[in-house]
Amino acid sequence: MEVRQEKKGLVEFKDDKVFTWPTLVAKEFLAAIFVTVGLLFYSYFVDAPLRELSNPGQAENPAKAPWYFLGLQEVLVYFDPWYAGVALPSIIILGLILIPYLDNNPKGNGYYTFSERKFAVTTFVFGYILWYILIYIGTALRGPFWAFFWPWEQWTHDFPTPPPLHDLPLPLGIVLLGGFYFAGLALPALVKREFFQKLGVIRYSITMGLLLTMVGTVIKMVFRLAFNVKYIIATPWINI
Amino acid sequence: MKLIPDLIKKITDNEIWRSVFRHGYTDTPRNRALQIISNVWLHLHPAKVREHGTKIRFTWCMGGITFFIFLFETITGILLMFYYVPDVNRAYADIVDLMYVVPFGRFLRNSHRWGAHAMVITVSIHMFRVFLTGSYKPPRQFNWVVGVVLLVLTFLLSFTGYLLPWDQLGYWAITVGTNMARATPFLGHEGPFSYILGMRPDNDIRFALLGGTLIEAPALLRAYVWHCIGIPLVASALMMVHFWRVRKDGGISGPL
Numbered sequence: 001m002e003v004r005q006e007k008k009g010l011v012e013f014k015d016d017k018v019f020t021w022p023t024l025v026a027k028e029f030l031a032a033i034f035v036t037v038g039l040l041f042y043s044y045f046v047d048a049p050l051r052e053l054s055n056p057g058q059a060e061n062p063a064k065a066p067w068y069f070l071g072l073q074e075v076l077v078y079f080d081p082w083y084a085g086v087a088l089p090s091i092i093i094l095g096l097i098l099i100p101y102l103d104n105n106p107k108g109n110g111y112y113t114f115s116e117r118k119f120a121v122t123t124f125v126f127g128y129i130l131w132y133i134l135i136y137i138g139t140a141l142r143g144p145f146w147a148f149f150w151p152w153e154q155w156t157h158d159f160p161t162p163p164p165l166h167d168l169p170l171p172l173g174i175v176l177l178g179g180f181y182f183a184g185l186a187l188p189a190l191v192k193r194e195f196f197q198k199l200g201v202i203r204y205s206i207t208m209g210l211l212l213t214m215v216g217t218v219i220k221m222v223f224r225l226a227f228n229v230k231y232i233i234a235t236p237w238i239n240i
Numbered sequence: 241m242k243l244i245p246d247l248i249k250k251i252t253d254n255e256i257w258r259s260v261f262r263h264g265y266t267d268t269p270r271n272r273a274l275q276i277i278s279n280v281w282l283h284l285h286p287a288k289v290r291e292h293g294t295k296i297r298f299t300w301c302m303g304g305i306t307f308f309i310f311l312f313e314t315i316t317g318i319l320l321m322f323y324y325v326p327d328v329n330r331a332y333a334d335i336v337d338l339m340y341v342v343p344f345g346r347f348l349r350n351s352h353r354w355g356a357h358a359m360v361i362t363v364s365i366h367m368f369r370v371f372l373t374g375s376y377k378p379p380r381q382f383n384w385v386v387g388v389v390l391l392v393l394t395f396l397l398s399f400t401g402y403l404l405p406w407d408q409l410g411y412w413a414i415t416v417g418t419n420m421a422r423a424t425p426f427l428g429h430e431g432p433f434s435y436i437l438g439m440r441p442d443n444d445i446r447f448a449l450l451g452g453t454l455i456e457a458p459a460l461l462r463a464y465v466w467h468c469i470g471i472p473l474v475a476s477a478l479m480m481v482h483f484w485r486v487r488k489d490g491g492i493s494g495p496l
Binding site: 015016017018019020021022023024025027028031032035036039040042043044046047048049050051052053054055056058059060063064065066067068069072073080081082084085086087093096097099100101103105106107108109110111112113117120121124128237238 | 269272275276282286287288289292294301305332335339346347349350351353354357358360368371372374378380381384389392395402406407415416417419420421422423424431432433455493494496
């Protein structure tokens with residue numbers, strides 16, 4: 001390795017590239033130091049939680065999953081476990097994986113822009129914020145028996161009995177759910193023809209299917225909160 | 241201001257320094273490139289990068305920080321493994337020992353725990369940034385997929401670690417989490433249509449996860465092995481792919 005050589009002026013390149021050493025490496029090094037110092041500083045002052053020895057006979061109340069899953073646990077209030085705990089997270093993961101293959105908008109590749117990809121950014125940011133709002137509710141606002149408490153309220157076991165819930169009649173439920181997906185798929189395709197044509201039938205159907213599932217999940221929550229609806233569709237085999 | 245050059249000369253221009261460092265570093269383009277490409281660790285990077293890719297305001301540095309926290313967790317995790325045995329009769333006592341007896345044990349455990357939380361946060365911010373810059377667009381579609389899998393693995397790493405202290409917090413959190421598995425359609429004994437496959441509590445998917453119908457010794461051992469060996473191995477392999485693909489897909493994303 002020849003290292004002692006004549007000092008040369010920096011070669012001018014036409015592109016916008018800079019040497020990784022030291023421009024980028026220095027920043028990474030600094031970031032690593034800040035993260036380490038931050039973590040150690042925090043760890044010095046704040047202890048990791050440790051409760052008493054596990055006891056299968058005495059359930060924690062409320063028993064909460066780790067905070068990053070509390071959004072899903074919060075959804076459990078409104079849906080059966082097969083949906084909130086299995087189907088919904090699977091759909092979320094699948095949807096995330098599919099994003100690059102669904103979004104065929106060539107604009108906004110490699111820079112920040114909202115105006116060139118309004119639909120994509122709005123949808124993603126909505127889902128992202130929803131995920132963290134649900135986590136916040138599940139973490140901070142749910143007390144014993146998963147009862148809801150505002151931040152200024154004391155957690156007690158003495159809270160009013162929630163109103164009784166009722167299921168929608170099966171035919172109505174099927175019409176509502178089917179109509180929701182049908183209208184949600186058909187209307188934008190008719191109203192926003194350009195959007196539909198750019199995506200094509202397959203991309204459009206999957207994109208809208210995922211979007212409608214996300215929005216529908218929120219709508220079901222509203223149904224529960226506003227009208228005390230337990231299930232949109234109640235059958236002996238599966239409930240939604 | 242000759243203070244710093246003088247100081248540098250004092251430190252470096254003597255026999256001891258020269259016995260350790262055989263030659264100096266001349267700041268030439270060639271040497272800047274060599275610093276990267278002749279270094280086994282740094283040559284993860286290309287010798288040159290597009291300037292906007294070095295800006296914190298573009299990358300937020302979150303991917304790099306996530307990787308760094310993974311390394312941090314590996315080191316603190318290995319140290320914790322010296323003091324912790326995944327045996328239901330010992331696990332909790334080992335953690336209490338770490339908190340009260342082992343020198344720096346509390347500090348070690350705290351930093352591993354908070355690092356884990358930090359990693360979940362930074363990886364999700366990284367994903368947010370990658371989305372907002374449209375960096376998943378061609379030709380980087382597949383690297384986004386790898387990233388989503390790494391996100392899930394980060395959750396699972398943290399989740400499996402949650403049980404290890406064997407305290408009420410971890411025990412019931414894992415109870416809540418794994419109870420979801422029994423509601424899996426077809427594969428969980430309480431899930432829709434599970435009767436088709438004849439699912440019972442002792443043969444469904446939750447049983448396979450826990451190694452039993454309850455969270456007992458096999459579940460603790462499984463959590464431990466997945467946490468310390470299984471998932472880190474898979475995650476490391478995928479990280480290699482992830483970083484390699486950043487290079488192969490044309491380096492850091494940017495305006496075309």
